[in-house]
Amino acid sequence: MDESKTKENEGRSTRPPATILVIFGASGDLTSRKLIPGLCNLAEDDYLPENFIVIGSSRSKLSDDDFRAKVYEGVKKYSRRPISPAVWEKFAKRLHYQPCDGEKVGDVEALKGRMEALAAEQPGVRFNYVYYLAMAPQFFGPIASNLKEVGLIEPYAKGARQTSVVVEKPFGHDLESARELNTIIRQSLAEEQIYRIDHYLGKETVQNILVFRFANGIFEPLWNRKYVDHIQISVCEDIGIGTRAAYFDQNGILRDIVQNHVLQMLALLCIEPPNSLSDADSIRDEKAKVLRSIKRMTPEEVRANTVRAQYTKGTVGGEPAVGYLEENGVAPDSKTDSYVALKLEIDNWRWSGVPIYIRAGKRLPKRITEITIFFNKAPDSLFKGRQVGELEHNVLSIQVQPKEGMSLRISSKPPGPRMRVRPVEMDFTYDSSFGVASPEAYERLLLDVMKGDATLFTRNDEIEESWDLLAPIFKEWESSNPPPVYEYEAGTWGPVEADQLINSTKDSWRKL
Ligand SMILES: NC(=O)c1ccc[n+]([C@@H]2O[C@H](COP(=O)([O-])OP(=O)(O)OC[C@H]3O[C@@H](n4cnc5c(N)ncnc54)[C@H](OP(=O)(O)O)[C@@H]3O)[C@@H](O)[C@H]2O)c1
Structure with missing residues (x-):
């Protein structure tokens, strides 16, 4: 069989459903070093969802274009292989930036407005929500709570919109602080909605x-x-x-x-x-x-x-x-x-x-x-x-x-x-x-x-x-x-x- 066809089929069968991915901490190191290069490599292999929106978010005031230019430098520097200009161009169109202090409920409300506006450009598509918290753990609790307050976290249930929150390490400093952190984020999320990442x-x-x-x-x-x-x-x-x-x-x-x-x-x-x-x-x-x-x-x-x-x-x-x-x-x-x-x-x-x-x-x-x-x-x-x-x-x-x-x-x-x-x-x-x-x-x-x-x-x-x-x-x-x-x-x-x-x-x- 034609190899490109096999790859294409493989890509299709492993494609996730429509997703809005919001990266909190988007002006930071992890986003430029790992997350955006990782997404670009998925794009290169045709593994990304057909309907896919990425919103970078942090307190820094950046425009969409500033953000794209910033992370593109990371892609060129850190991607495991060169990303072709055509793939980057298509990916960049899906990439947006919304200034937001995750600890301020008003900012999270504005983020919600942006998510809804971008989703409305693709009528009839129901997007799942993935929030990647690429930041220090003291922000996990307040951000999860604000997301819930503005209605950006749907309760975990069969048939509901899938809402997932990815949290980075360190998860606690010792047993007590890990339990405390779990208790705090569990006030806003079901265990099934929490993805504690260990990249190993x-x-x-x-x-x-x-x-x-x-x-x-x-x-x-x-x-x-x-x-x-x-x-x-x-x-x-x-x-x-x-x-x-x-x-x-x-x-x-x-x-x-x-x-x-x-x-x-x-x-x-x-x-x-x-x-x-x-x-x-x-x-x-x-x-x-x-x-x-x-x-x-x-x-x-x-x-x-x-x-x-x-x-x-x-x-x-x-x-x-x-x-x-x-x-x-x-x-x-x-x-x-x-x-x-x-x-x-x-x-x-x-x-x-x-x-x-x-x-x-x-x-x-x-x-x-x-x-x-x-x-x-x-x-x-x-x-x-x-x-x-x-x-x-x-x-x-x-x-x-x-x-x-x-x-x-x-x-x-x-x-x-x-x-x-x-x-x-x-x-x-x-x-x-x-x-x-x-x-x-x-x-x-x-x-x-x-x-x-x-x-x-x-x-x-x-x-x-x-x-x-x-x-x-x-x-x-x-x-x-x-x-x-x-x-x-x-x-x-x-x-x-x-x-x-x-x-x-x-x-x-x-x-x-
Ligand atoms: N870098 C890596 O390679 C790596 C590897 C493994 C794990 N990690 C983990 O990943 C997490 C992030 O690491 P990092 O190296 O990317 O840190 P970083 O460079 O210090 O970035 C932190 C980000 O959080 C944003 N931020 C801070 N307060 C915020 C708030 N209230 N609301 C919204 N955004 C806020 C900052 O941007 P503003 O100042 O613009 O808000 C910045 O974009 C850490 O937990 C780290 O341990 C990192």
């Missing part, structure tokens, strides 16, 4: 965990405590905190990366087979169960199983880097973690006794996110006395970024007369296997929210479980007699104490 879930490799586990016969029987020795999840960044000091120093890497992205990936990796892949709650129920099953630490366990650290000055990628405490905007006596290593355990039938090691840090030698499963070693009795050395783990690694793909390490005999054993890697990357680069996570997630599919968004109870399981760690770290904040030189793989944490069980961090 939109990444192809993360979604592929489900296909990999449940569409292959060979892995699922091994996916348990009998065959898995341990699991590692690494989220390594080479950058420092850049211009985000004000936010980062109040939060740290455990809150910024582990509470959301790492725990979501871990939950997906370790779920029981869900009832269905096509209803959002089947998968989310299973993820919530995993998060609930992760052992909560005692104060002694926090000291034994967690390591936090800050980078000192060093060299990253050949460039000098200042230490964390010297970064602009960081308090000179800050105890904030720019690196964390943890040992967790999922205390359920499938995973009990399997150590899960997590590390996340800034100013490490390179940017890489990887999930790695180490399978039990084979007994070496057949190879004793043959100078083959100790047999190694079979290792399955799932690379989430920067290059999405998977590899499986197996032992093999190198050619030659001697019986020797060497590890070899079988690799698969998206580019080479499918001939196309993966779409950006935001593309998939924007499309899903327009279709009303919440599978890849985080439910209220998952967020609260994640905060709950980290609560004992924060409590101990913030106690009057806290464990030390260790140091590591910028450009190295973290503090020696993190190596000791994993070495205590004879394992070691995977070389990345």
